[in-house]
Amino acid sequence: MIDVRVSSELQATVFAFKTAAPNVRREMRKAARQEINKIWAPGLRSRADNRMERQVLVRGARAKVESDTFSLQAATSQRALSGGLDPYSQWPGVEFGATTKVREVYVYSRRAGRSFPRDQVAGAQFKPRKKSGYVIYPTVRDVGPKVVAAWVRGAVRGIVKSTEMETV
16 A cells, blocks of 8 residues: 655646546556556566466456545456366465365276275465465566556646647
8 A cells, every 4th residue: 555645746646547538547547557558467467377377367457547546456357278177266366375285085986986095185286375476466566666656647647638639
């Protein structure tokens, strides 16, 4: 969370968003969203090590910009993967890892109806548990200041673009 009270530039940006005309505000949000997306999605892509992280966490990564705030979104795809994993609701296992659990299950043979014990490892496809995350959280730490600067830059570009459109 970023506190805008510590920076006069951020306070001015929030004030500009709140006091601008609706069409100017629309251009400011659009430009800010484009600026943030240029940083956020590539940052996630560079951190994702394997195919599962790219499909679950990076797909659907975007910025949501409102009049006085913005949010970085990842793992928003609601399209299930081929194995049935739903990225939107089951992303924490990919981001934070999992503790593997071994349990014994019985597999029945087709011949003679006999059963044989076999170990099944739940969560083997995930990395080991890590509280600080593997992709999203480290990316936010790295690109956070750049994203705030992009938000301000995008707001300014939106104001400039809307004034150019009005003068033409």
